[in-house]
Amino acid sequence: MTVTTIPKQSLIGQRITKRDAPEKTIGQTRYIQDMTLPGQLHAKILRSSRLHAKIISIDTAKAAALPGVHCVITAADVPEQRPIGVKKDQLPLKTDRVRSYRDEIAAVAADSPEIAAAALRLIEVVYEDLPPLTDPKLSKLPDAPRLHDAPDNVALTFAYKHGDVAEGEAESDFVIEDEFSLHFVTHCCMGVSGVIAEFEPSGNLTLYSNTQVPFLHKRDFAELLNIDPGRIRIIQPPIGGGFGSKLDIYPFEPICIYLARRTGRPVKLVFSREEEFIASPTRQPLTVTLRSGVKKDGALTFRTVRTLLDNGAYTSWGATTPFVMMQTFSSLYRVAHCDYYTEAVYTNNPYSGSFRGYGNLQATFAVEQHMDRLAELLGMDGLEFRLKNAQDRGEVTLQGLHFKSCGLKECLSVAAERSDYRQKRERHQAQQAAPGTIKRGVGMASMLHVGGGAKIYPSDGCGSILKLDDFAHVTLMTGASEIGQGSETVLAQLVCEELGIPLDAVTVINNDTDITPWDVGVHASRTTFVAGNSAIGAARKARDKILAAAAKVTNLHADQLDLRAGYIVRAEDGEALMPLAKMLRSLHFSDMAELVITSHYYEPPSKHQDKDYKGDVSAAYAWATHVVEIELDTATGIVRLDKVTAAHDVGRVINQLGIEGQIEGGIVMGQGYAITEHLMFEDGLCLNPNFRDYKLVTAPEIPEMDITFIETMDGEGPQGAKGVGEAPAICMAAAVANAIENATGVRLTSLPFTPERVYRALTEARR
Amino acid sequence: MSLLREIRFTLNGVERRLSVPITMTALAMLRDVLNMTGTKYGCGEGECGACTILVDGQTVNSCIMFAVDCDGREVKTIEGVAADEQWRPLREALVEHGGVQCGFCTPGMVVQASHVLSKNPHADHHAIKRGLEGNLCRCTGYKKIIDAVAAVAGEQEVVP
Ligand code: FES
Numbered sequence: 001m002t003v004t005t006i007p008k009q010s011l012i013g014q015r016i017t018k019r020d021a022p023e024k025t026i027g028q029t030r031y032i033q034d035m036t037l038p039g040q041l042h043a044k045i046l047r048s049s050r051l052h053a054k055i056i057s058i059d060t061a062k063a064a065a066l067p068g069v070h071c072v073i074t075a076a077d078v079p080e081q082r083p084i085g086v087k088k089d090q091l092p093l094k095t096d097r098v099r100s101y102r103d104e105i106a107a108v109a110a111d112s113p114e115i116a117a118a119a120l121r122l123i124e125v126v127y128e129d130l131p132p133l134t135d136p137k138l139s140k141l142p143d144a145p146r147l148h149d150a151p152d153n154v155a156l157t158f159a160y161k162h163g164d165v166a167e168g169e170a171e172s173d174f175v176i177e178d179e180f181s182l183h184f185v186t187h188c189c190m191g192v193s194g195v196i197a198e199f200e201p202s203g204n205l206t207l208y209s210n211t212q213v214p215f216l217h218k219r220d221f222a223e224l225l226n227i228d229p230g231r232i233r234i235i236q237p238p239i240g241g242g243f244g245s246k247l248d249i250y251p252f253e254p255i256c257i258y259l260a261r262r263t264g265r266p267v268k269l270v271f272s273r274e275e276e277f278i279a280s281p282t283r284q285p286l287t288v289t290l291r292s293g294v295k296k297d298g299a300l301t302f303r304t305v306r307t308l309l310d311n312g313a314y315t316s317w318g319a320t321t322p323f324v325m326m327q328t329f330s331s332l333y334r335v336a337h338c339d340y341y342t343e344a345v346y347t348n349n350p351y352s353g354s355f356r357g358y359g360n361l362q363a364t365f366a367v368e369q370h371m372d373r374l375a376e377l378l379g380m381d382g383l384e385f386r387l388k389n390a391q392d393r394g395e396v397t398l399q400g401l402h403f404k405s406c407g408l409k410e411c412l413s414v415a416a417e418r419s420d421y422r423q424k425r426e427r428h429q430a431q432q433a434a435p436g437t438i439k440r441g442v443g444m445a446s447m448l449h450v451g452g453g454a455k456i457y458p459s460d461g462c463g464s465i466l467k468l469d470d471f472a473h474v475t476l477m478t479g480a481s482e483i484g485q486g487s488e489t490v491l492a493q494l495v496c497e498e499l500g501i502p503l504d505a506v507t508v509i510n511n512d513t514d515i516t517p518w519d520v521g522v523h524a525s526r527t528t529f530v531a532g533n534s535a536i537g538a539a540r541k542a543r544d545k546i547l548a549a550a551a552k553v554t555n556l557h558a559d560q561l562d563l564r565a566g567y568i569v570r571a572e573d574g575e576a577l578m579p580l581a582k583m584l585r586s587l588h589f590s591d592m593a594e595l596v597i598t599s600h601y602y603e604p605p606s607k608h609q610d611k612d613y614k615g616d617v618s619a620a621y622a623w624a625t626h627v628v629e630i631e632l633d634t635a636t637g638i639v640r641l642d643k644v645t646a647a648h649d650v651g652r653v654i655n656q657l658g659i660e661g662q663i664e665g666g667i668v669m670g671q672g673y674a675i676t677e678h679l680m681f682e683d684g685l686c687l688n689p690n691f692r693d694y695k696l697v698t699a700p701e702i703p704e705m706d707i708t709f710i711e712t713m714d715g716e717g718p719q720g721a722k723g724v725g726e727a728p729a730i731c732m733a734a735a736v737a738n739a740i741e742n743a744t745g746v747r748l749t750s751l752p753f754t755p756e757r758v759y760r761a762l763t764e765a766r767r
Numbered sequence: 768m769s770l771l772r773e774i775r776f777t778l779n780g781v782e783r784r785l786s787v788p789i790t791m792t793a794l795a796m797l798r799d800v801l802n803m804t805g806t807k808y809g810c811g812e813g814e815c816g817a818c819t820i821l822v823d824g825q826t827v828n829s830c831i832m833f834a835v836d837c838d839g840r841e842v843k844t845i846e847g848v849a850a851d852e853q854w855r856p857l858r859e860a861l862v863e864h865g866g867v868q869c870g871f872c873t874p875g876m877v878v879q880a881s882h883v884l885s886k887n888p889h890a891d892h893h894a895i896k897r898g899l900e901g902n903l904c905r906c907t908g909y910k911k912i913i914d915a916v917a918a919v920a921g922e923q924e925v926v927p
């Protein structure tokens with residue numbers, strides 16, 4: 001008899017192709033935009049044509065009379081409306097007042113999108129203008145119009161402190177202060193926002209939604225509709241990009257539900273691209289005033305930070321980004337004294353949501369420019385200065401973040417070395433005054449971001465259910481959503497690793513709240529870490545069960561056995577003892593056949609921060625350094641990104657292909673934030689709601705990318721991994737600013753670095 | 768509503784005859800009338816390439832082409848390119864190289880890349896980047912898409 005031996009092979013760190021990629025390359029994937037339910041109506045929303053006004057009257061009679069129109073609603077028609085958003089400061093349909101151009105006034109459900117659009121044009125609204133408020137710096141003035149019942153128009157404040165900055169300032173040899181200003185950009189998911197709502201005759205609601213937080217939204221919608229959450233089912237069709245934009249409920253969703261409720265028909269509401277620019281969330285614009293000090297020996301002494309956030313007309317997650325920003329100010333580097341205070345003030349501008357990086361792009365932009373400035377004052381090399389103040393493994397920062405793994409110093413050294421940072425920096429600096437308009441520069445920036453979930457809700461957990469069938473095929477039901485980032489593939493990989501089965505023996509179900517266990521959603525770079533640990537936990541239970549049963553049959557101990565390539569093998573020499581399928585089949589026909597029992601709920605060991613924002617909010621932290629190289633033409637202001645050398649502490653690489661994709665995509669998104677993207681407003685009106693005037697980076701403009709992964713093997717991470725989704729976008733703008741300074745000697749503190757703005761800034765600086 | 772006109776054209780090799788409103792775009796005809804949803808709406812203004820199709824062998828943004836202008840022409844969509852064995856290596860390369868994330872830009876990319884490669888079977892990185900300039904992708908940072916197309920260009924047999 002021949003003996004088959006199966007060597008141990010690991011899937012971890014391999015280049016695993018994305019499970020849903022093949023069908024996407026043939027146009028078979030059905031996104032929400034592609035779905036049609038029988039009897040479906042199409043909805044459109046009428047938005048305000050005034051910036052800030054009282055609504056005197058709305059006449060919908062003509063619209064309602066248009067053939068093909070099934071339902072027209074205004075706030076008056078929907079008395080059940082309840083406020084939505086982080087501060088519950090807006091109704092989906094506005095009642096007596098509009099506070100921005102995007103404000104929803106009425107909505108129509110009709111046989112076709114064209115009829116719905118025609119109906120909107122027949123709705124007559126009479127407004128009475130109110131004084132506008134579009135500059136956040138004016139919001140708190142006594143004569144500023146009051147937009148909500150909020151003293152001084154302040155929507156939210158955040159105050160954080162450790163040490164005593166006055167003391168820090170007293171011990172400083174150098175003190176600097178700058179104001180940084182950050183602009184509006186938006187997610188630009190290639191698939192526009194959309195939702196389909198359908199009520200069953202029983203009153204149960206099925207929502208086809210692109211949400212990133214299905215379980216939280218289920219609860220929110222239940223509250224909003226005043227129905228039992230058990231009557232709501234959220235199904236998430238494949239999504240054309242998320243990046244944080246789908247973390248809050250926005251008015252279009254309840255509006256679509258109200259229309260479905262009134263018509264008794266499924267109603268689909270999909271934005272146009274223009275609407276997507278105007279009425280989907282933005283990245284939080286703000287100003288940062290940063291004051292920093294340092295001693296002659298290069299030790300940071302203090303940071304005093306004041307940020308002013310343009311909250312816009314209502315409050316969504318963007319207003320809470322200070323929560324993340326303060327971590328960068330307090331803990332990216334060791335600093336003994338830190339005082340952070342921020343206000344988010346109402347204006348008539350658009351309101352911001354969460355967006356990949358969650359305030360950290362803005363904070364890093366300020367902090368990392370100050371690191372360069374301070375180094376220069378000290379006559380120290382920027383790398384050396386950063387290394388001197390960098391955090392280390394084991395450290396607990398004064399904010400309470402505990403860095404159980406930390407590769408910041410490696411990230412700094414590796415990125416600097418691979419890019420030849422020091423020499424290039426000196427060379428470019430020497431060339432600043434040389435003749436010619438083409439200048440080169442190199443700039444560095446590092447970042448710290450949560451990488452092990454973030455405990456901001458009562459739980460930060462995720463559930464998993466494994467179903468093992470009698471042919472050794474496994475179904476993983478997970479609460480974690482796939483939004484294009486590749487979580488489905490990573491989770492399958494982790495399960496296969498435990499059970500020794502091929503990748504195609506796993507099905508992942510992750511998009512139906514009636515089936516999948518609870519999870520708090522796709523945000524905070526948490527999915528691989530939290531859902532990954534959860535899936536591993538479930539798979540290990542299954543593994544134990546299988547091996548215990550196999551031990552009985554083989555007369556070996558469970559720990560002498562292993563699962564490899566679909567077989568139960570002897571661990572020692574890999575001898576195949578029995579096909580896994582056979583074992584599972586016999587379990588199905590025994591009284592031990594509980595093969596759907598392996599549910600597992602994983603709660604990461606992190607803490608809620610106290611009211612002073614202190615505490616270890618994440619179970620692990622991700623680190624990175626980017627060095628960027630640019631070419632700048634002083635005659636045109638055009639900044640070209642030549643190369644990015646990135647080093648990321650990701651704990652451990654699980655899927656090499658997927659993680660490279662996340663980093664490359666994030667780098668280019670960060671490039672857009674720094675150099676090309678600018679959502680422009682004049683008196684609250686969006687000037688460029690289209691891809692012609694809002695410039696995304698295109699294929700010819702991408703830099704050469706050199707990416708190194710620093711594997712610090714986090715003790716809590718799944719197979720040692722940490723979260724990475726947001727990290728790569730964070731350093732880019734700061735690094736580009738530092739590179740511009742290296743190229744020209746001029747420090748630009750206001751984003752974006754579009755040609756016109758760079759040209760103007762350089763010209764002004766020369767005067 | 769608006770005036771209808773009858774048109775005849777070949778769609779992915781099949782003769783089609785249908786009546787379309789004169790104001791309708793080719794994209795709307797494909798998606799809403801023919802229920803071929805592989806071609807995507809990304810902007811409706813000819814700026815993103817998600818709606819790319821081939822008309823008489825040239826790539827066109829179907830969102831800014833009138834459906835009536837398909838009359839008498841040969842139209843090929845992602846569904847047609849997907850059925851074409853010639854482009855199997857391209858589709859597989861996109862998967863292998865990780866050129867697909869959310870996938871919303873992918874059909875347009877595949878159609879455009881097939882066009883770039885049929886014009887220039889040995890396109891280098893530079894030519895590929897130029898060729899894909901009109902197709903926006905928010906997820907991947909383009910690199911893996913470019914690498915995938917370059918791998919196919921490199922693999923194609925050099926015909927002397
Ligand atoms: S949808 Fe046609 S180019 Fe964007």
Ligand code: FES
Pocket residue numbers: 190240241484866867868869870871872873903904905906907
């Ligand atoms: S893969 Fe998402 S837009 Fe390209």
